[in-house]
Amino acid sequence: MEKKVLIVDDEFVVANDLRLILSRSGFDVCGMADSYDEAIAIIEKHKPDLVLLDIYLKGAKTGIDLAHALGERNIAFVYLSANNNQQVLQDARATQPYGFLVKPFREKDVLVALDIAWYRHAHSLEAKLRKEQTLQIALSNIMGEEIAWQQRLEKMARQLQHAVPFDFLIIGYKTREADLEGKCTFFRIGFDEYQTIKIADFFSITGIPAKHFSEMEEMIIAEGFKIYNGDDFKALCARSMLKRQIAKKFQVQSNLIAPINVTDKGYFLLSFFSLLPDAYTPDHLQLLKNLQPSLELAVDRLVALYEIRMLSEQLKREKIYLQEEVKTNANFEEIIGTSHSLLQVFDKVTQVAHLDTSVLLLGESGTGKELVARAIHSMSPRKDKLLIKVNCSALPANLIESELFGHEKGSFTGATDRRIGKFELAQGSTIFLDEIGELPLDLQAKLLRVLQEKEIERIGGKQTIKVDIRIIAATNRDLETEITNGKFRLDLYYRLNVFPITLPPLRERKEDIPLLADFFARKFAKKTGKPFNGIKPSALEEMMTYDWPGNIREMENVMEQAFVLNDGKSPLQWGRPLINNRPAVSSPATADTPSQSLPEIKAQKQAAEKDYILSILKKTNGRVRGMGGAAEILNMKPTTLESRMAKLGIKKEHG
Numbered sequence: 001m002e003k004k005v006l007i008v009d010d011e012f013v014v015a016n017d018l019r020l021i022l023s024r025s026g027f028d029v030c031g032m033a034d035s036y037d038e039a040i041a042i043i044e045k046h047k048p049d050l051v052l053l054d055i056y057l058k059g060a061k062t063g064i065d066l067a068h069a070l071g072e073r074n075i076a077f078v079y080l081s082a083n084n085n086q087q088v089l090q091d092a093r094a095t096q097p098y099g100f101l102v103k104p105f106r107e108k109d110v111l112v113a114l115d116i117a118w119y120r121h122a123h124s125l126e127a128k129l130r131k132e133q134t135l136q137i138a139l140s141n142i143m144g145e146e147i148a149w150q151q152r153l154e155k156m157a158r159q160l161q162h163a164v165p166f167d168f169l170i171i172g173y174k175t176r177e178a179d180l181e182g183k184c185t186f187f188r189i190g191f192d193e194y195q196t197i198k199i200a201d202f203f204s205i206t207g208i209p210a211k212h213f214s215e216m217e218e219m220i221i222a223e224g225f226k227i228y229n230g231d232d233f234k235a236l237c238a239r240s241m242l243k244r245q246i247a248k249k250f251q252v253q254s255n256l257i258a259p260i261n262v263t264d265k266g267y268f269l270l271s272f273f274s275l276l277p278d279a280y281t282p283d284h285l286q287l288l289k290n291l292q293p294s295l296e297l298a299v300d301r302l303v304a305l306y307e308i309r310m311l312s313e314q315l316k317r318e319k320i321y322l323q324e325e326v327k328t329n330a331n332f333e334e335i336i337g338t339s340h341s342l343l344q345v346f347d348k349v350t351q352v353a354h355l356d357t358s359v360l361l362l363g364e365s366g367t368g369k370e371l372v373a374r375a376i377h378s379m380s381p382r383k384d385k386l387l388i389k390v391n392c393s394a395l396p397a398n399l400i401e402s403e404l405f406g407h408e409k410g411s412f413t414g415a416t417d418r419r420i421g422k423f424e425l426a427q428g429s430t431i432f433l434d435e436i437g438e439l440p441l442d443l444q445a446k447l448l449r450v451l452q453e454k455e456i457e458r459i460g461g462k463q464t465i466k467v468d469i470r471i472i473a474a475t476n477r478d479l480e481t482e483i484t485n486g487k488f489r490l491d492l493y494y495r496l497n498v499f500p501i502t503l504p505p506l507r508e509r510k511e512d513i514p515l516l517a518d519f520f521a522r523k524f525a526k527k528t529g530k531p532f533n534g535i536k537p538s539a540l541e542e543m544m545t546y547d548w549p550g551n552i553r554e555m556e557n558v559m560e561q562a563f564v565l566n567d568g569k570s571p572l573q574w575g576r577p578l579i580n581n582r583p584a585v586s587s588p589a590t591a592d593t594p595s596q597s598l599p600e601i602k603a604q605k606q607a608a609e610k611d612y613i614l615s616i617l618k619k620t621n622g623r624v625r626g627m628g629g630a631a632e633i634l635n636m637k638p639t640t641l642e643s644r645m646a647k648l649g650i651k652k653e654h655g
Ligand SMILES: Nc1ncnc2c1ncn2[C@@H]1O[C@H](COP(=O)(O)OP(=O)(O)OP(=O)(O)O)[C@@H](O)[C@H]1O
Pocket: 331, 332, 334, 335, 336, 337, 363, 364, 365, 366, 367, 368, 369, 370, 371, 372, 434, 474, 475, 476, 552, 553, 556
């Protein structure tokens, strides 16, 4: 096939001579231009294989400008020149031409120059392709290796050096929300020797705050694949402190940036720096662009693997949490009661449940705040995820922070592993902050930030993590008094108090007592397998006159005790000795005086339980296991029953 040639010369006579020579020798002269613009128009239209070009052209732009445009388009070109100005020739050489013809020239010289140019071009294209493929395979292999992230980055850096030389390189992956496993920087110190500078150390070397780094980086990355050589790099340094610091510390003078987009999750950044002012060419840029699809795929796969790993870790944690929850909340079934004040609570719960509004649950201890929190969650669109509970008073102050926010490995003595905090665990779900009034002041400030910014930072972490959580807080304290005493932040109070729900104490809804008593009695009957024969009317009367300072939790405990003490034949009674001796309490302040000492109650409970188990064993002739055995009758696991028996001093032969 005839090769298409474009002739660019402002002297028509010279250009025409060339046209005749080329046409005679079998070339297809697709056009003649005397200016940059005209040449570009012909190039766009005819896509020549070769261009012969003069350095001086009509108009402001020169043949050297055109050479840059040809380089970007990968078209071979040969200079035609009578110019012997040293500087001009040097500039021309920097464009990497495929040949030089000095005017006046002979026909033979022209044909030989074109032949050589074509051969070199074809050869370099092939070599480039081969180099590109080799690099592509090498990088994909590194991505597929089972090695640590930093080691992977280092291997990639070494490979890239052959294709896009650098003296300093920033390489790594960043999601829109947080670093996957961080970026790394490599400073070349010998032929194949690099000093690895972790990004955290890089911050301290350059004095750039970690937070600004991301912002500055984002700004430049938005400009896409780009070369900043010489003056462009100086201009870049003038507007970016990051680049200025890098230039100063590592003495670099040019930069090539290639941010490889990885789906919608983030990007894999390659930022090359060189000590030379003109190190980077369109060829380098093109090579990286060509690598983009395969790198994108490889990083995407890695990210997916990473996410699976994270997810399975999260699942494991959720499972452990769930198991604990099931243990502690096995008694949760439903909220019992039909009193007017409780129905008002239900109304409020229904109003707010489906919104993302923060809810503050107020009320005395044991009034059912946690139960209501769970109801709100299970009626909300977040119900399919696990409600995460944090009891702010159950942990020492120094541990709550890690419990809530998590920590990075090594962030403090004892932090041997990275730990995900409850806020992260509650991602997409609801977090229930019980006893919020007990939260230390410094953590109140941090919680306020979560509420305002919807983001958290792990202890010792450098990145902020966006969180989507609904907050339900509860307290039995009077927060307004706490504010006056300087123990609770006013701003946090306003944030939490968006939708307060106050749970009435049991003494204000005594009409619910019979229902609750019946509910708890049946619950224990089901749990223990012991028959329930109703509640003695006198016992119910006593319950109605009692003030229940410990509210429903107290009633639950009292019912459990009554149930254990019951012989399994008569109706439940507990007037004596459990609450009969208690003073009829009218205010919670005087409430906590038990009728008996705890050890006494415990001993009584144990004696009753022992009697009951013995009576069952008698029926089964001492048989614990199997069909009709005591364990089956008591609805217990045989091992549990055996350990209870051992504790109560019952030997098998007792049966
Ligand atoms: N209306 C109700 N119906 C059935 N059980 C209830 C009801 N209210 C509370 N309970 C039970 O009473 C016990 C105490 O309730 P809960 O833990 O929700 O109270 P709380 O107000 O959160 O207490 P605290 O302030 O001490 O944490 C739980 O076992 C709960 O299941």
